[in-house]
Amino acid sequence: MESKIGVKSLAVPGFSADVQALWAVVRREWTIFIRYPSWIIALFIWPVIFPMGYILTARALSGIDGSGLTTFENTTGLTEYVGYIAVGTMIWMWQNIVLWAVGYSLRNEQMRGTLESNWLSPTWRFAYLLGSSIPQLASMFMLMLVSGLEYAFLFRVNFSGSLWLTLLVILAAIPSVYGLGFAFASVVITLKEANAFVFLVRGIVMVFCGITYPLAILPKWMQSVSQWLPQTYIIHAVRTAALSTEGFSGIAFDLKMLVIFGIIWLAFGYLLFNMMERRARQTGAIGQY
């Protein structure tokens, strides 16, 4: 890129330049994340506090001696009700945090005033959304690890399953969870405010995906709805992988469904992002607070 009077640009475009830009977004997001000390509370305290209400309710209903747990065991095939609830609430928290953090990442940039200065650069624009999701994913892994350790050592939860299968399920879940986040981010940048939509989505996940109870207790029509939500398969698969000894066969169907949902949600998220980007260029939405 050269001007006729000799100003020569330093830019060297190409694939590696785009990768370097993506990495810069990741580093920027991570640096800003750790400069707000509230992440320590989110990492260590919230994963224990949030499920506690459900766990104590379950304990009250099952009796202090656990005599009422037989029904739970008969329905779920598991004895570990604390782990059962912890897994369900963890997946719910994951989706919830993705909706807020990834969903609002572009909107937050827009309100800060930095979205335009990013948009003015020649970088692949999806890199901003993708790049801000990667540190979020890393912090989520840390959160899962810390809460797993907390439940194992503080609450004596017996994670009798396989760590590797659990990781495999989480890996398979990433496209659907973040695909929804990408789609949501694109909606938020256009509508400016979408709190009601976050509440709706997380409410649906809470009720239909069985975060604290087995789906078998739901009416048939609700169970039919559950089958269309990837979070249902994530929760079931993580419980099976982490708390039972069923092995790969116990999660094979869930993994297949997660791959299908992942492709659909990622494609939908990417498509919606491109539509938003195009629309924003026509309406000037990027610069509007």
Next chain:
Amino acid sequence: MTDFAIEARQLVKMFPARPGTGDKKANGESATTPRRRRWPFARKEPKAMFTAVNGVDLQIERGEIFGLLGPNGAGKSTTIRMLCTLLEPTSGTAHVNGFDIVRQANDVRRSLGTLLAGERSIYWKLTGRENLEYFAALYHIPQAVAKQRVDELIERMELKDRANELVEKYSTGMRQRIAIAKALLARPPILLLDEPTLGLDPQAARNLRELIAQLKQEGHTILLTTHYMEEADQLSDRIGIIDTGKVIALDTPEGLKRRIDQKEIIRLELTGWHDEIAGKLKSIAGIENITTHQQGEADLWEVNMQAQNSRAALPRIVEHISGNGTRLVNMNIVKPSLEDVFIYLTGKALRD
């Protein structure tokens, strides 16, 4: 490929008008309001549109500083946003460094260093250096080159001692310098500077004006928007005045001033100003384009008006402002400035 650094032909941008806000077309006509649909499935009426930019033509030579001036809402920000690819024009074409702003948007972005939104365009939770390293990556500058370039710009902006502090601890002037360094990172041939000295103290603004003049010497083409007439006058090779979405005048600062050479500017300072006085002054033959502004918090007003023949008009002016608690403090007849040209052309002061 065009020979101009920036060339726009009949650039138009229309937005859907917000209902109930009394939106007007840029040319002053009201935007048409669509009729309400009688029932939900009825065919949609076409949306009412607001024309922000109405056929702008610009040809900016390589290596020149071009000042784009206009009152608020005149369409200059929309024009700038189209040129830097944040907005797509409704019709018309524009080329930046020879690249089409719609079809070759990424090449346009590579050609441009842009300062929009000033200090808000950088991350306050990152240090000055981290900001520049981040944007260097976004502008595809190889890492080794970027490191050297960041050091060079930090030195040039005189921020070496504070480069590793968070931007939130900087003064407005320091943040603005980082924002300008960001625009210069990739050494782009063309710079779009939107209100670069806004909010700066006089010394910082002077330093920045010197920097802009140096950048021109280094061969950069600069498109500058500013609210400060003296700044535009001092820096620009040519000035375009935009109003109601159209370029209404385009010339060198001297050329523009020559347009009202025959006119004189009467400048009054008085206390006890009433709006009715403006009406009386307007009734004097040969007096036009009266602007007023209050000086500080005291009841002291500066009133400027353009006159065909100040000697003939002065006795009547004094007559109209006498009495009713109004007191003349000072009076001058001055040479027309660029601000007066602006008022003459648009009928309003730049800050209106």
